[in-house]
Amino acid sequence: MDGPPIVSPLSGTRCTWYEYKIEEKVREYDGKGHFRSRWRLVKEHISEEIFLLADDSAECVIDPDEATVITRGKRVWHNHAIAPPRRYTERTILEGEPVYALGLFKTVASVEDNTIRKQVSLKLREWKNDQNQLLQRYDTDRDGEISAKEWQKAQSDATLAVKRDIGHRAKMKQLSMLRVSPHKSQPYILSTVPEHKLVSRYQRRAVLAMIGFMSLGAMLVWAINQRLVM
Structure with missing residues (x-):
């Protein structure tokens, strides 16, 4: 993308995303x-x-804001030459590194209604600046004024023009964005771990959680039985 490169401040590594943590050892x-x-x-x-x-x-x-980022790139190093000693932890997504992404996907053509309304308003303002052209185009009864019905037709045409322009730009460059969903139940994940390994990891966690739940349930049943026996 255009703009300055993304560089991790700790190591100076060029990347597309980074996270770092600085800690000091205290007694x-x-x-x-x-x-x-x-x-x-x-x-x-x-x-x-x-x-x-x-x-x-x-x-x-x-847009990585609020994403759950899972990376294979993690570095930890220490500096014992200063007092107190410090520990540095850095995670990165490197340039060119494959990324599995899951989140809210939106295309350029999929813009919010308020954005369309703003553009329609600007389009109508532009047309108003040329009153002669506006009257020639929409003053159908030729009374020298734009009636409410005629203005409604102008608004409809402006909305259509804006939507056509958005669609044209979307066709010229299919630029889309992935970001966090406003619905918290929908996950937003960026991962350099391949999809099949990521799925396996979450499946193992689910199995371990189920085993832990079943073990806890068995212990509770045993404890209740012991109390009943007593």
């Missing part, structure tokens, strides 16, 4: 005569820049 007194170490978050950031996903047949602009 804390637990109040029981002991000290313990932990990593405390200093800074984290997730890129929100849009990027282009393309194949041989089409292009799609990806």
Whole structure:
């Protein structure tokens, strides 16, 4: 896409998406005569820049805001030369890396009604600037004024012209966008893990969750039986 390249601030890696986290190691007194170490978050950031996903047949602009991003690219490194020591974690989607994307897909022609209304309003304003042309085109009874019925015809023609223009631009360049859905039940996933592996991963999690649920249920039944026996 046009515009400056996307670069991860930690490593300077050119990419299409990044997430980083900076932590520092601190020692804390637990109040029981002991000290313990932990990593405390200093800074984290997730890129929100849009990027282009393309194949041989089409292009799609990806808006990663609010997406669940699953990557194979993850780096963790430390800096012990400073005090306190720091740990850096970085995840990236690299340029040219295959991406599986699932979300709300919209084409250029699929614009909101309020956008069409704004463009129609601008079109009518443009026509009003040339009163002679407006009267010649819509003053059907030739009384020198535009009646309510005649103005309604002008509005209808302006709406049709706007929709034709949108359709023409969509045909010239099939630019589409993928973004988060307003319906929270619909997932929005960007993954560099192949689709079949991603499906297998979620299936394993579902099976483990079911096993855990069944185990918990069995324990509850056993506990209830023990109380009844007592």
